[in-house]
Amino acid sequence: MxxxxxxxxxxxxxxxxxxxxxxxxxxTMPAPPVTDIHLGVATCAGGPCHGAASTTKKNGVLQNEYLTWQVHDKHAKAYTVLEGDLGKRIAANLGIGPATEAKVCLDCHADNVPAEARGVQFKISDGVGCEACHGGGQRYLGPHVDGHITHAELVNNDGLYPTDxxxxxxxxxxxxxxxxxxxxxxxxxxxxxxxxxxxxxxxxxxxxxxxxxxxxxxxxxxxxxxxxxxxxxxxxxxxxxxxxxxxxxxxxxxxxxxxxxxxxxxxxxxxxxxxxxxxxxxxxxxxxxxxxxxxxxxxxxxxxxxxxxxxxxxxxxxxxxxxxxxxxxxxxxxxxxxxxxxxxxxxxxxxxxxxxxxxxxxxxxxxxxxxxxxxxxxxxxxxxxxxxxxxxxxxxxxxxxxxxxxxxxxxxxxxxxxxxxxxxxxxxxxxxxxxxxxxxxxxxxxx
Ligand code: HEC
Ligand code: HEC
Ligand code: HEC
Ligand code: HEC
Structure with missing residues (x-):
C-alpha cells in the first residue's frame, strides 16, 4: 500500500x-484537548449552532461547519474506513479482532476519550469529530454560545483548543x-x-x-x-x-x-x-x-x-x-x-x-x-x-x-x-x- x-x-x-x-x-500553552467531557458531534451540530445547511455568518462563524465536515472532510469517515475492506484486512493480518474495537486504531480514527469523558450524545462512530480537534465542550459549550466571552478566554479558561x-x-x-x-x-x-x-x-x-x-x-x-x-x-x-x-x-x-x-x-x-x-x-x-x-x-x-x-x-x-x-x-x-x-x-x-x-x-x-x-x-x-x-x-x-x-x-x-x-x-x-x-x-x- x-x-x-x-x-x-x-x-x-x-x-x-x-x-x-x-x-x-x-x-500560553493550554492543556491538551482530552480532559473535559466530550459532548459529541450531535451537540455541536444543533440547528442554530454549527448545523446550518448554508451560511450567513450572522453570529461570526459560518454555522454550516457540520455539513462541511460530514460531507467533505475525511475525518468524518475515519471510523467508517475501519469497517471497510482495507480496515478489516489490516485488523485480520494483525489478529486484533474488529478494528472498530481496537484501541490502537480508534486512538487515531476516532475521538477515543475514556468512557468517563463521553457525554450522552457522544458516538465513537463519529470518527475524528469536532471535539477531537477543538477539545471537549463541557466547559466552553455554554460560554461560547452565550457570546459574551472572548476567544482568548475560552481558550485560557474553558478548554477550547487553540487550533489557530x-x-x-x-x-x-x-x-x-x-x-x-x-x-x-x-x-x-x-x-x-x-x-x-x-x-x-x-x-x-x-x-x-x-x-x-x-x-x-x-x-x-x-x-x-x-x-x-x-x-x-x-x-x-x-x-x-x-x-x-x-x-x-x-x-x-x-x-x-x-x-x-x-x-x-x-x-x-x-x-x-x-x-x-x-x-x-x-x-x-x-x-x-x-x-x-x-x-x-x-x-x-x-x-x-x-x-x-x-x-x-x-x-x-x-x-x-x-x-x-x-x-x-x-x-x-x-x-x-x-x-x-x-x-x-x-x-x-x-x-x-x-x-x-x-x-x-x-x-x-x-x-x-x-x-x-x-x-x-x-x-x-x-x-x-x-x-x-x-x-x-x-x-x-x-x-x-x-x-x-x-x-x-x-x-x-x-x-x-x-x-x-x-x-x-x-x-x-x-x-x-x-x-x-x-x-x-x-x-x-x-x-
Ligand atoms: C529496513 C528496511 C525497511 C524499512 C525502512 C521499511 N520496511 Fe516495510 N518491510 C520491510 C520488510 C523486511 C518487510 C517484510 C517483507 C515480507 O514479509 O516478506 C516489510 C513489509 C512491509 C509491508 C508489507 C508488504 C507486503 O507485501 O505485504 C508494507 C506495506 C511496508 N513494509 C510498509 C513500510 C512503510 C510504510 C515504511 C516506512 C514507514 C517501511 N515499510 C519501512 C522492510 C522495511
Ligand atoms: C485524532 C486523530 C487526528 C487528528 C487530531 C487529525 N487528523 Fe487528519 N486524519 C486522521 C485520520 C485517521 C485520517 C484518515 C481518514 C480517512 O482516510 O478516512 C485523516 C485524514 C486527513 C486528511 C485527508 C488526507 C487525504 O488523504 O486526503 C487531511 C487533509 C487531514 N487529515 C488533515 C489534518 C489536519 C490539518 C489536522 C490538524 C488540524 C488533522 N488532520 C488532525 C486523523 C487525525
Ligand atoms: C498514529 C495514528 C494512526 C493509527 C494508530 C492508525 N491509523 Fe489508520 N490512518 C491514519 C491516518 C493519518 C491515515 C490517513 C493517511 C493519509 O491519507 O495521509 C490513515 C489511513 C487509514 C486507512 C485508509 C483510509 C482511506 O481513506 O483509504 C485505513 C483503512 C486505516 N488507516 C486503518 C487503520 C487500522 C485498521 C488501524 C489499527 C490497526 C489504524 N488505521 C491505525 C492514522 C492512524
Ligand atoms: C481535524 C481537526 C478539526 C476538526 C475535526 C474540526 N475542526 Fe473546526 N477548525 C479546525 C481548524 C484547524 C480551524 C481553523 C483555525 C481556527 O480558527 O481555530 C477550525 C475552525 C473552526 C471554527 C472557527 C471559525 C471562526 O471563524 O473562528 C469553528 C466554529 C469550528 N472550527 C467548528 C467546528 C465544528 C462544529 C466541527 C465539527 C462538525 C469542527 N470544527 C471540526 C480544525 C478542526
Whole structure:
C-alpha cells in the first residue's frame, strides 16, 4: 500500500489557487484537548449552532461547519474506513479482532476519550469529530454560545483548543498524522497494509475542506499566521515527534531490527531495477544502509539556515550523529534523539514567532531546492516534502502579493513538474526531480 502524492496533487493545485490563509498566534500553552467531557458531534451540530445547511455568518462563524465536515472532510469517515475492506484486512493480518474495537486504531480514527469523558450524545462512530480537534465542550459549550466571552478566554479558561496557533495546531495534527505515545503507529501496522502517512501541516491544512473563512470578523478574535509559518512550524514539530519516538525505549522494535516506522520507507521498499542511491554528506552513510526518515530534518536545515542559523547548526550536528548512531552503531541513539527533539521543539517556538519576509521565503525556497543537488532528495520522502515546501512557499508569496502574474505562472509551471516527478513513488527518479526543482528556482524572482 502506498499513498503517492499523485492522489493529492490536483487537489493541492486547486486549493493553492483558491485556498485560505492559515491562522495563528503564539501564546500560553493550554492543556491538551482530552480532559473535559466530550459532548459529541450531535451537540455541536444543533440547528442554530454549527448545523446550518448554508451560511450567513450572522453570529461570526459560518454555522454550516457540520455539513462541511460530514460531507467533505475525511475525518468524518475515519471510523467508517475501519469497517471497510482495507480496515478489516489490516485488523485480520494483525489478529486484533474488529478494528472498530481496537484501541490502537480508534486512538487515531476516532475521538477515543475514556468512557468517563463521553457525554450522552457522544458516538465513537463519529470518527475524528469536532471535539477531537477543538477539545471537549463541557466547559466552553455554554460560554461560547452565550457570546459574551472572548476567544482568548475560552481558550485560557474553558478548554477550547487553540487550533489557530501554529505550534498548537502542529502538535494536534502530528499527534495522529505522525504519531506519538498515545497514537501509536508501527511498521507492523504498515506491514499489515496500512497506508504510509506523509504529512505537511500547511498542505494538509489546505487539503482539509475549510469550515471557516478568514475575514475581518475572524481577524477580530484571532491572529492570522502566514501559510509558510505553518509549514515551518509543522516541520519542527514533526521532527520533534519522530525523534521523541526514536528515543522511546518502548518503540525500539523486535529482535535485531529497530522500529522501522521511523525509517525511510523507500530505502527498503523500491524496485531493485530502479537504482537511485547517491552519496549524502548529511547522513555520512554509505550505500546499502537504511537510515531514519530525515525528510523533515532536510526541510528544517533550509529553514533554520535563514531564520535561526545557530540552532540550525546544532540541529544539523544532532541529525548527522543520529544517522551514525542508529545506522552505524556509533554513539547512543536515545541520548542524541532526545537532544534533537529538544532542539526541534525550540526551533518550533522560534519559527512561530518569526515574521517571514519575502526575502526569507525566497531564500528558504532556494535552500530547499539545493537539497536536490546534494543527494538529499535521492530519497522519495524528501522529494515529496520538498514539493510540498515549494507549494507552501509559493502560495504564501502569492497571497502576500509578492508575485506578479507572470512570476506566479512560471513558479506554478515548475511546481507542476515537481508534482509530476513525485507522482509515483515506485519509479521515482531523483535526476528528474532535480531538473524540476531547478525550474522552480529559475522561476523565482530575485527582487
Ligand atoms: C498514529 C495514528 C494512526 C493509527 C494508530 C492508525 N491509523 Fe489508520 N490512518 C491514519 C491516518 C493519518 C491515515 C490517513 C493517511 C493519509 O491519507 O495521509 C490513515 C489511513 C487509514 C486507512 C485508509 C483510509 C482511506 O481513506 O483509504 C485505513 C483503512 C486505516 N488507516 C486503518 C487503520 C487500522 C485498521 C488501524 C489499527 C490497526 C489504524 N488505521 C491505525 C492514522 C492512524
Ligand atoms: C481535524 C481537526 C478539526 C476538526 C475535526 C474540526 N475542526 Fe473546526 N477548525 C479546525 C481548524 C484547524 C480551524 C481553523 C483555525 C481556527 O480558527 O481555530 C477550525 C475552525 C473552526 C471554527 C472557527 C471559525 C471562526 O471563524 O473562528 C469553528 C466554529 C469550528 N472550527 C467548528 C467546528 C465544528 C462544529 C466541527 C465539527 C462538525 C469542527 N470544527 C471540526 C480544525 C478542526
Ligand atoms: C485524532 C486523530 C487526528 C487528528 C487530531 C487529525 N487528523 Fe487528519 N486524519 C486522521 C485520520 C485517521 C485520517 C484518515 C481518514 C480517512 O482516510 O478516512 C485523516 C485524514 C486527513 C486528511 C485527508 C488526507 C487525504 O488523504 O486526503 C487531511 C487533509 C487531514 N487529515 C488533515 C489534518 C489536519 C490539518 C489536522 C490538524 C488540524 C488533522 N488532520 C488532525 C486523523 C487525525
Ligand atoms: C529496513 C528496511 C525497511 C524499512 C525502512 C521499511 N520496511 Fe516495510 N518491510 C520491510 C520488510 C523486511 C518487510 C517484510 C517483507 C515480507 O514479509 O516478506 C516489510 C513489509 C512491509 C509491508 C508489507 C508488504 C507486503 O507485501 O505485504 C508494507 C506495506 C511496508 N513494509 C510498509 C513500510 C512503510 C510504510 C515504511 C516506512 C514507514 C517501511 N515499510 C519501512 C522492510 C522495511
Amino acid at each position: 502506498s499513498r503517492p502524492r499523485g492522489r493529492h496533487s490536483l487537489m493541492i493545485l486547486v486549493t493553492l489557487l483558491l485556498g485560505l490563509a492559515g491562522v495563528g498566534q503564539a501564546q 496557533r501554529p505550534v498548537e495546531r502542529a502538535k494536534l495534527c502530528v499527534s495522529c498524522h505522525v504519531g506519538d505515545d498515545t497514537h501509536v503507529i508501527t511498521h507492523k501496522i504498515m506491514g499489515a497494509g496500512h497506508p504510509r502517512m506523509p504529512f505537511e501541516l500547511q498542505t494538509f491544512t489546505q487539503i482539509e475542506p475549510a469550515h471557516y473563512v478568514i475575514d475581518d470578523v475572524y481577524r477580530q478574535h484571532k491572529a492570522v499566521a502566514k501559510g509558510v509559518q505553518f509549514w515551518a512550524v509543522g516541520q519542527a514539530l514533526a521532527l520533534e515527534r519522530l525523534a521523541t519516538g526514536i528515543a522511546n525505549d518502548k518503540h525500539q522494535g523486535n529482535g535485531v531490527f529497530p522500529e522501522l516506522v521511523f525509517f525511510d520507507c523507500q530505502a527498503c521498499h523500491h524496485p531493485m531495477s530502479n537504482l537511485r542511491w547517491q552519496k549524502r554528506a548529511s547522513t555520512g552513510l554509505g550505500p546499502g544502509i537504511p537510515h531514519f526518515n530525515d525528510a523533515n530534518a532536510i526541510m528544517l536545515r533550509a529553514i533554520a539556515a535563514k531564520v535561526a542559523p545557530d540552532l540550525g547548526k546544532s540541529l544539523d550536528a544532532d541529525v548527522h550523529e543520529l544517522h551514525l548512531a542508529l545506522s552505524a552503531g556509533e554513539g547512543n541513539p536515545g541520548e542524541i534523539a532526545r537532544r534533537l527533539a529538544a532542539n526541534a521543539q525550540k526551533l518550533g517556538d522560534v519559527l512561530a514567532a518569526h515574521d517571514f519576509t519575502k526575502a526569507d521565503m525566497r531564500d528558504m525556497l532556494l535552500a530547499v531546492a539545493k537539497s536536490s543537488t546534494n543527494g538529499d532528495t535521492s530519497d522519495y520522502a524528501a522529494a515529496e516534502q520538498a514539493t510540498m515546501a515549494f507549494a507552501s512557499i509559493i502560495y504564501t508569496l502569492n497571497t502576500d502579493g509578492a508575485l506578479d502574474a507572470s512570476a506566479y505562472a512560471a513558479l506554478k509551471a515548475g511546481l507542476n513538474q515537481c508534482y509530476g516527478a513525485t507522482e509515483k513513488e515506485d519509479n521515482y527518479d531523483p535526476v528528474k526531480f532535480a531538473a524540476a526543482a531547478k525550474s522552480v528556482t529559475q522561476a523565482m524572482p530575485s527582487w
